[in-house]
Amino acid sequence: MRVTINGKSEEVSGSTVLEILKAKDVSPQMVAVEFNSKMLERDELGSTVVKDGDAIEFLFYMGGGA
Amino acid sequence: MVFVPDSEEQVTRYSRHILLPEVGGKGQQKIGQARVLIVGAGGLGSPAAFYLAAAGIGTIGLIDSDAVDLSNLQRQIIHQTPDIGRPKVASAKAKILALNPNVAVETHAARLTGENALDLIGRYDIVVDGVDTFPAKFLINDACFFARKPLVHGGILRFEGRVFTILPGQSACLRCIFRQPPPPGAVATCQEAGVIGALAGVIGTIQTTEVLKLILGKGRLLTNRLLDYDARETRFREIQVAKNPRCPLCGERPEITRLFEHEPEVCAVRTV
Numbered sequence: 321m322r323v324t325i326n327g328k329s330e331e332v333s334g335s336t337v338l339e340i341l342k343a344k345d346v347s348p349q350m351v352a353v354e355f356n357s358k359m360l361e362r363d364e365l366g367s368t369v370v371k372d373g374d375a376i377e378f379l380f381y382m383g384g385g386a
Numbered sequence: 387m388v389f390v391p392d393s394e395e396q397v398t399r400y401s402r403h404i405l406l407p408e409v410g411g412k413g414q415q416k417i418g419q420a421r422v423l424i425v426g427a428g429g430l431g432s433p434a435a436f437y438l439a440a441a442g443i444g445t446i447g448l449i450d451s452d453a454v455d456l457s458n459l460q461r462q463i464i465h466q467t468p469d470i471g472r473p474k475v476a477s478a479k480a481k482i483l484a485l486n487p488n489v490a491v492e493t494h495a496a497r498l499t500g501e502n503a504l505d506l507i508g509r510y511d512i513v514v515d516g517v518d519t520f521p522a523k524f525l526i527n528d529a530c531f532f533a534r535k536p537l538v539h540g541g542i543l544r545f546e547g548r549v550f551t552i553l554p555g556q557s558a559c560l561r562c563i564f565r566q567p568p569p570p571g572a573v574a575t576c577q578e579a580g581v582i583g584a585l586a587g588v589i590g591t592i593q594t595t596e597v598l599k600l601i602l603g604k605g606r607l608l609t610n611r612l613l614d615y616d617a618r619e620t621r622f623r624e625i626q627v628a629k630n631p632r633c634p635l636c637g638e639r640p641e642i643t644r645l646f647e648h649e650p651e652v653c654a655v656r657t658v
């Protein structure tokens with residue numbers, strides 16, 4: 321299945337957003353996830369089914385400034 | 387100090403602004419009346435303070451509790467080698483006044499806390515986030531929401547940076563995207579992670595431009611979109627976001643109804 325992750329088209333395995341996160345070795349606590357332009361709550365990651373052509377944004381925390 | 391259109395010194399000093407149709411004499415006057423608070427006189431605060439001063443901002447507030455350290459000088463360009471050991475707000479104030487004596491500088495040699503944030507932020511028109519910890523970034527986000535003050539958020543780490551402008555109650559806030567700071571222990575410290583010094587200039591000057599646009603009421607703000615900069619690839623990317631009805635702060639059923647501080651934490655982050 322091909323989905324767009326952070327603007328890049330990628331071939332992924334996994335049927336939910338949570339499975340894709342795990343496959344990419346990203347802890348759900350470390351990102352905010354936008355799915356087809358809508359923010360997902362953490363408890364929705366496992367229940368959100370991904371289809372061909374979906375767009376996922378993993379938004380990482382960006383700290384620092386000093 | 388207010389811009390005086392008949393002052394030759396000021397007309398000349400700001401001539402490249404006044405020439406712009408978006409600024410003109412009126413806009414320069416608005417800039418001269420504006421009160422901007424920079425939280426953190428460090429990496430992002432340095433270029434912000436310099437360019438806001440150069441632009442003729444009426445009053446610049448600076449809050450920082452630290453003293454200048456040798457390791458700051460790689461990126462915190464408002465501080466110089468002879469300033470080591472000096473309070474950052476005093477060091478920054480001296481540079482601002484040397485650049486533009488028309489600017490009034492208010493220094494607060496303190497840490498922004500749950501106790502002082504609302505009072506302090508309430509005294510300014512616009513807030514620039516130049517802090518380096520997540521609890522502080524969330525505190526500023528929340529305080530600006532309660533005080534209804536526009537906030538220009540910025541972050542830098544390693545080779546990456548981000549800018550995001552927030553009009554509290556109107557556009558997405560930090561908590562619309564990230565409910566809370568990352569879990570303690572899951573993050574690398576700034577000292578461990580490092581940062582390219584020039585990133586502070588890129589991000590801090592974009593923040594400053596947002597401040598000027600806010601003052602002038604011109605252009606399109608970085609609201610409801612995150613601007614992420616990847617210096618390794620020299621690539622900017624915009625991520626559209628929206629006000630989240632389930633935001634714990636500005637959503638329809640807010641859980642956060644008063645200002646509080648998250649546990650102090652190390653700065654930084656991105657584990658992948």
Ligand SMILES: [Zn+2]
Nearest residue numbers: 559562633636
């Ligand atoms: Zn919000």
